[in-house]
Amino acid sequence: MKRFFQNSFLVLCTLALAMTAACSSNGASNANNRNDNGASPGASNSSDSGNASEESDGPFGKYDPPITMRATMIETDFLNEGDTVEDNVWTRGYSEELGVQVKYDWVVDGANAGEKMNITLASGDLPDLLGVNQSQFKQLLEAGQLEDLSEVYEKYASPQLKEFYSSGADGLLPARSDDKLYGLTYYSGSYDTSPMLWIRTDWMNNLGLKPPATMDEAIGMIKAFAEEDPDRNGKDDTYGIQLNKDLFGGGDFNPVGFANGYHAYPGHWFKDDSGKASYGSILPEMKTVLGKLQEMYKAGYIDPEFGTKDVAKAGETVMSDKVGLFFGYMTSPFSVSGMIKDGSTADWLPYPIPSADDKPALVQNNMSFGSIYAVRKGYEHPEALIKLMNFAVEKMFGESAAAESANYLGSSGQGFQAAPVRLLKPNKNVFIYQNVVAALEANDPSALNTEEKSYFDGITKYRGGDKSQWWFERIFGPDSSQKVIQQYIDNDAITMNEWVYPPTDTMVSKGGTLGKLELETFVKIIYGQAPVDAFDKFVEDWKKLGGEKMMEEVNQVLQ
The missing domain is CATH 3.40.190.10 (Periplasmic binding protein-like II)
Structure with a gap:
């Protein structure tokens, strides 16, 4: 088996913008954007999945009777009123719409998640859903403890999920080995670190x-x-x-x-x-x-x-x-x-x-990754991971997003951090730039989402004399850094770092x-x-x- 290694460069958040769901993975802390959970070899006690019939076909097919999926989680403050880490809009959505009951083996704060994961690795008791960093993923892969997801990904991944993972590069590259797929990545894109x-x-x-x-x-x-x-x-x-x-x-x-x-x-x-x-x-x-x-x-x-x-x-x-x-x-x-x-x-x-x-000139760039989400070897329903990720993408960016994203993202726009698996739209900033510029030209922000509207408003305030809003103009305006990135894309002027392992x-x-x-x-x-x-x-x-x-x-x- 070809061995996996990891790039020594750090993953960046594309923008440290706290006001909305702007944070995808660059200067922002990975502690909040990662589910640094553990996994260990040889877990023999599988979750109680009941006597579930064969799962329904399709990206959003519901299990009947429901199945249980053991996972781990980090604490988060980004919860709707009355929700908890164990019982929130995400866990209820999984249960009600997918028939997947997520149960956490442990919940810890982000600062202790890495050490807790290492203890889990050594314990011999793997949860079903594994949210790990690349080094941990390598350890599990080499120990033969991960399910091959190649077939279930092709069968169950929604068209939008596949589109996200092919945006700008192969967003699943760190989770591949010997032409097989062993996980899903928290892939934020490949454009925003262009010099x-x-x-x-x-x-x-x-x-x-x-x-x-x-x-x-x-x-x-x-x-x-x-x-x-x-x-x-x-x-x-x-x-x-x-x-x-x-x-x-x-x-x-x-x-x-x-x-x-x-x-x-x-x-x-x-x-x-x-x-x-x-x-x-x-x-x-x-x-x-x-x-x-x-x-x-x-x-x-x-x-x-x-x-x-x-x-x-x-x-x-x-x-x-x-x-x-x-x-x-x-x-x-x-x-x-x-x-x-x-x-x-x-x-x-x-x-x-x-x-x-x-x-x-070609500008060098890196593909940005956070956690890798994998499934322990032997879990009866590996496709459930794919469905959970389909669900996340759909609620935040799909056809149902207009009606439901506010509920799943919450008033902070950071509600995705309450989900055990998450994926924001890779390379989203260049699309935001396109939409904001179009709205500025038309003087009509009605088609913009919440995040885009905040940048439109910032540019408008800057142009009205508020110089503290200048950065909005220079990152998302007509003459901005995103315009330069768009030129790189149009001219195929980006060369990617091959080392993502x-x-x-x-x-x-x-x-x-x-x-x-x-x-x-x-x-x-x-x-x-x-x-x-x-x-x-x-x-x-x-x-x-x-x-x-x-x-x-x-x-x-x-x-």
């Missing part, structure tokens, strides 16, 4: 510049922002570009987008033309990127103290009117919104990553050492404390210290 270029447009206009169409033009703008007094204060007190101390591993103010313009993909696993998986940070294109960054640092274009600043400190520098350009993401307005206020002329606009040559053995044992070597070497090169040719020695050392073995393990999985 892009953010430019301070009032400075651009002051200098009579145009948005850069090439990377050379971008560097020219960086130079102008550092040398030509873009804020018109008569002082030499500005930098062209901001970085943060974690470089390619950081959030905003990192040069990932800059690297992508040179067809370099730091920290990214992808297949080359021969079909072999490569690690982007060690390829020759990366050396070119570091050389360009070193040149800009020596010329004074980059904040000289970036190596001591995390994302928050880097953001403070930008908001103190010191910097005119940075590479960021869809959510970057949150990092600079503090400077958009009365009395300030500051404004920022996002642009696609320009290329350094005549070959179009639990960490390999070498990633676990050597990943920290290799990551430290990479960061320290790259910072020294940019600072000019090491020559650009030090990159060659880095690659050699990286391979000797475990990188070569790690690449072998990755290729064993991906080939």
